[in-house]
Amino acid sequence: MTRRITIDPITRLEGHGKIEIFLNDEGNVENAYLQVPELRGFEKFVVGRPAEDMPRITERICGVCPTAHHMASTKCLDDLFKIDPPQAAKKIRELFYSIFMFEDHTLHFYFLGGPDFVVGPKAPKEERNIIGVLGKVGLEVGKKVIGIRKKARDIMTEMAGRVIHPVFGLPGGISKPLTKEVVKTIKEVAKEGVEFSQFSLKVFDDLVLKNKEYLDLIKSDIYTHRTYYMGLVDEKNRLNFYDGKIRVVDPEGKEYVKFPVKEYFKNIEEHVEPWSYLKFLFLKDKGWKGFVDGKDSGIYRVAPLARLNVSDGIETPRANEEYDRMYKTLGGKPSHLTLAFHWARLIEALYAAENMERLANDPEILHPKVRTIPTATPEEGVGVVEAPRGTLIHHYKTDKRGIIEEANLIVATQNNSAAINMGIQKAAKALIKEGKVDEGILNLIEITFRAYDPCHGCGTHLLPGHVPLEINVYKKSGELFYSFRNH
């Protein structure tokens, strides 16, 4: 007799998803599956479109991180048309990207993943949201979060015309230069951003790290996976969101491989399961060994903690200090603690803000020349950035006129999809015993995937805290065995 628990839909997460948990006769977890029930087919329907339109088309993959796609696509076009943009254009692009990373990471911590931490996973569900967070950090801070987000998004609108689905990326540069007024505002926002990021890290320190219960949770084995890690690094193996080579380290932290993005398909592959529309990435050399971790498994992770694991340090001073402090606290590098992704995310936000400051004060960004017209015949190109949720790769093949003939996309969260499934299985197996399950336990399973930064959150400050869940446990015959509703 198999019993089954369905969590549908999973929440405070990007896109649609559901979790199916199967129990054996003793009421212990036999297996758990996270299924993604949606597909649009971008890789097919961009065929026939002009390559230069790809930044504006592919960014519609995600309305929360369109900038990531827009940038990966634009860089892919540089490669496709064999054109090197002017320095000013490259710096403005990177500046824009830093603002985006700062804004996205900050929002996630306060509205999405943060509540599980700041108020705690065992807190009443009504408090596990931004309101609970505000209760802990104060209304003034809440206003600051919303304020800084708005300022960041407003300045992005000034720079690229739009913030939801930017338009300024072109092969060989960007559509328009910056003005003195815009740069002045960017400098102000950057300064505020650095201060706010430091504040966020202090919040994390006070409310999470100094709380023994939460620290134990972070360090617990339930949320630990010894996987490989992947991320972009610069020539000095330092963290970089915008450009560099892709580096992979093994579960012991040793460099496993480092490759330019052009060689991505020699190093990573996608696995298909019939019960989900989302594919699972793994290291080609290691092969697909199923949802298991360890040195022999091909499963690797990306995004904040992974990026810090693969890098030797951070270029900007304050963030680098925090980087050292984190690893000291967690007991060394690499860290395999899934919940530490939240901490790493805040450190990355600080790096993004510092980078914003550095670039905003670079006089070259005011240069009027931001375009170089391509002359080469296009054929094939690959582009990469680190999206908030992980390594993002765009690969296009075109005809001589630059019309897309083939496209391949490796989309950030995909890199983590195997690890997320693994995490769900491990947490479910560890937490559900003898059929005993309640709302709190289910949330402890859900915090597994939230650590990876589910793409979407809500920035309104009027979320009710309710996490309405319904658990129906069925016998194999279909007869309802046990039902639990928390609302």
Place this chain on the structure above:
Amino acid sequence: MSKPKVAFYWCSSCGGCDEAIVDLAEDILKVIEAVDIVFWPVAMDFKTKDVEAMPDGSIAVTFISGAVRLSEQEEMAKLLRKKSGLIVAFGACAHLGGIPGLANFFEKKEILETVYLTSLSTSNPQGILPQVETEVKEGILTIPKFYDRVYALDQVIEVDYYLPGCAPSKDIITNALTAILEGKLPPKGSVLAPSNSLCASCKRNESKPEKLRIKKFFRPHEVIIDQAKCFLDQGLICLGPATRDGCGSRCIEGNMPCEGCFGPTEKAMDMGAKALSAISSLIDSQDEDEIKRIVDTIADPAGTFYRFSLPKALIPRKRERKI
């Protein structure tokens, strides 16, 4: 008096429309305080079962974004239709099919094969494709069915109002929400945006010469784009003349031409046809061969003119190859 209930749902959406609502939060505090949000899967934890338990018509307004590509999306749209007084198609995908609508240039089989079989980085020697039902060791797992084509929202349920744009602009959303709460709505079936074309409010309109005449169309990366001149005058394809006003010309401000995300103006039956009309009227030639040469400089007519609106076109998908 209890607050009116409001719900949000997303079908085949990118989440940008939800971001657009979040971006308003500061601006429409009073509006949001006046309603009770009862369902918003992306941001809140209410479930489908909660909606099923609500009395029919008890949700005052439901905003649905995203096109319909999979069976679950149609089921949810139909459920919400039952439970809601008003349904507003929110954003270009719900309004016209949006960017996902470009998939109508391809057959379902082609899409699945590319994603799961022939993709360069996919290793799938057994040729596994996602299945509506899969038997695993422990039981049966289900996922929704991927349809043969993309549908706009009003092709599966009755829609009361449309909020156009990808994503709709702040003003459009705020005005619509205010109108709904005050009960001052235009006739059902209306698009809640101005009825004229973007050129009417575009700052570059003044720079247009009396007659626009194009000997050659350019693609945006082929020329340095002037920041003040009308794009059409620069030989760049801008769909402003065929696109509904209301977005605030944000792409124009970004120094890139309009792609038509707000959809057609009031009277147009087919956006692509209107855009084609507008662009072809610029061709500066009366010679058959020269006209052909100029037409050749337009790289992707169907994909450009129907960028956001293919599912709602008179010919909503590529004609099947074999009869």
Place this chain on the structure above:
Amino acid sequence: MSFEPKIVAFLCNWCSYAGADLAGTSRIKYPPNVRPIRVMCSGRVDPTFVLKAFASGADGVLICGCHPGDCHYMEGNYKTARRIPLLKKMLKQLGIEEERVCLEWVSAAEGARYATLVKDLVAKVKALGPFSREGRLDE
């Protein structure tokens, strides 16, 4: 029953409709597949009409206007001449063969020519087959 294509023809009032009339009064035999629609000028033919024709079940569309230089409204037929090539390119992307849309200049005196045009178009479209297996697309 073999396939008989349905052709919708947009004929301009001053030249080509008169030409088609002449074919009739001259008792010239030609295939009965055409459904003629009289417009004042070929320039009146909005691309929407052509798409609507196909969506309503047409297998082919014929557009006839005055010869260049002879347009009753001076420039009308030049407008058509600019639109139709782009429309045909777009239709091709939608899987619609370019041969299904035919633009020709027919004067009021060219009854025989009109008849030959129709004969050729019907033969071509017959060879291509029905427009859509699904029947009407606009219902």
